[in-house]
Amino acid sequence: MADEEDIILSELDDEELVLQMHDDLYDGLKDEIEEGVRILLDRGWTPYDVLTKALVAGMTIVGADFRDGILFVPEVLLAANAMKAGMAILKPLLAETGAPKVGKMVIGTVKGDIHDIGKNLVGMMMEGAGFEVVDIGINNPVENYIAALEREQADILGMSALLTTTMPYMKVVIDTMKEKGMREDYIVLVGGAPLNEEFGKAIGADAYCRDAAVAVQTAKDYMSRKHNKLAAG
Amino acid sequence: MIPSDETLTESGIGPARKGRILLIACGALAREILDLKAANGWDHLDLTCLPAKYHLWPEKITEAVTEAVAKHRDAYDGIFVVYADCGTGGGLMARCEELGVEMIEGPHCYSFFEGNDAFAAREEYTAFYLTDFLVRQFDAFVWKPMGLDRHPELRDMYFGNYEKLVYQAQTEDPALDAKARDCAARLGLTYERRFTGYGDLGPALSRL
Numbered sequence: 001m002a003d004e005e006d007i008i009l010s011e012l013d014d015e016e017l018v019l020q021m022h023d024d025l026y027d028g029l030k031d032e033i034e035e036g037v038r039i040l041l042d043r044g045w046t047p048y049d050v051l052t053k054a055l056v057a058g059m060t061i062v063g064a065d066f067r068d069g070i071l072f073v074p075e076v077l078l079a080a081n082a083m084k085a086g087m088a089i090l091k092p093l094l095a096e097t098g099a100p101k102v103g104k105m106v107i108g109t110v111k112g113d114i115h116d117i118g119k120n121l122v123g124m125m126m127e128g129a130g131f132e133v134v135d136i137g138i139n140n141p142v143e144n145y146i147a148a149l150e151r152e153q154a155d156i157l158g159m160s161a162l163l164t165t166t167m168p169y170m171k172v173v174i175d176t177m178k179e180k181g182m183r184e185d186y187i188v189l190v191g192g193a194p195l196n197e198e199f200g201k202a203i204g205a206d207a208y209c210r211d212a213a214v215a216v217q218t219a220k221d222y223m224s225r226k227h228n229k230l231a232a233g
Numbered sequence: 234m235i236p237s238d239e240t241l242t243e244s245g246i247g248p249a250r251k252g253r254i255l256l257i258a259c260g261a262l263a264r265e266i267l268d269l270k271a272a273n274g275w276d277h278l279d280l281t282c283l284p285a286k287y288h289l290w291p292e293k294i295t296e297a298v299t300e301a302v303a304k305h306r307d308a309y310d311g312i313f314v315v316y317a318d319c320g321t322g323g324g325l326m327a328r329c330e331e332l333g334v335e336m337i338e339g340p341h342c343y344s345f346f347e348g349n350d351a352f353a354a355r356e357e358y359t360a361f362y363l364t365d366f367l368v369r370q371f372d373a374f375v376w377k378p379m380g381l382d383r384h385p386e387l388r389d390m391y392f393g394n395y396e397k398l399v400y401q402a403q404t405e406d407p408a409l410d411a412k413a414r415d416c417a418a419r420l421g422l423t424y425e426r427r428f429t430g431y432g433d434l435g436p437a438l439s440r441l
Contacts, residue, residue: 028384074380077387112358114394138394139358164318165340165353193291194322 009035014043018054025058026065028078033086047093048100055086056128063125063213073117080121087127100130103223106148107158108136110169115162118192118212122158125212126219131156142169142176149177149186155226156219159205161192171203178204187222189215235264236282238369245282248305252279254441255308257301258315259294260285261366262342265403265431266315269438278441281305285366289378291320295328302332313441315434317341337437345433346401359396361422365403368413376419388421398422401429 161167200208209215241260314336339345343362400413417424
């Protein structure tokens, strides 16, 4: 007889399986998430539905509990690893099936800063929300940001910094964008542990995002305003 | 008597109520400050330390310092805050200015231990720093809070972009050197020991 703790994912109905995947994501169970993704795909779910209903919805719970101090960084990282594994299966399928694209973001950590955990989480959640994300990595001088924005024809620039000593570099990037007359062409979002809303305003960013969930919502809000503006124009 | 590292990490220490200037410091700096006080005969300086564990949630530092200033300021001629910015994003300095108290300069203790100018000039952003206190308290401040005791597979997510661990030695202690070397190995980083002594800390306190 199976142990009560043993749950056979393939024996769950869709609704139970999705809830179980939320639990598994919460517990950072990578193998179980991969299995759940494959089961839902085999049952005829679209990759987009698997992504949004199983993975993103689960990760949203993780994000909320992190914000509320119930979960801590290690648990969030394990959950992110599990989600990443699920997304690796879905990504090629999403490209084939033409899932909706909300916008395009260039994201990177600023010059002199090698910290990328927050940036990676934001990038992953943005992808989960339907954004195309171009991650330019860590330690980026202003030239990298400008070149990537122009090359990728992005809508959004995301900048991250973990250090008090490196966060002022975000202003260098924004000021350079202004000098080049390109600041208004992009939505600029900034984040990182030592930042706050006041700092975001002071350097001329559109918004400071305290976590990945806020970044996604803020990006969506700005994109919808941009579309409304274009429609009205 | 020097308090234990566990006390300095978890609960901090109250003032002795001797001396006219109160230092409100991070628990991670208690030994160094007490040593400087004793060596220089700075009996006019009293010391209270907040729990060093606040470094795990830097947002707590500014409020805790504010509370400590309010609690003690009437009993002393002056207060000096012995915290660097410590991840508060300039918040602690702004608060100290509002409160009318001075604080030590620098982004982190590992900057002023080396000397802020020298530290900045290195632009050594792929180095992970440990001080004497942090070597002794490595498990409490690094290994366990990062979950590496339970999930060692997360190590490279945290430290994959770092290249070396620099142990900034405040004292000559072969045992700490050996422990710091082991910390570097556990994090998968190359090891460098750099003797700093107390750096800018001594001159900053000598002016009070």
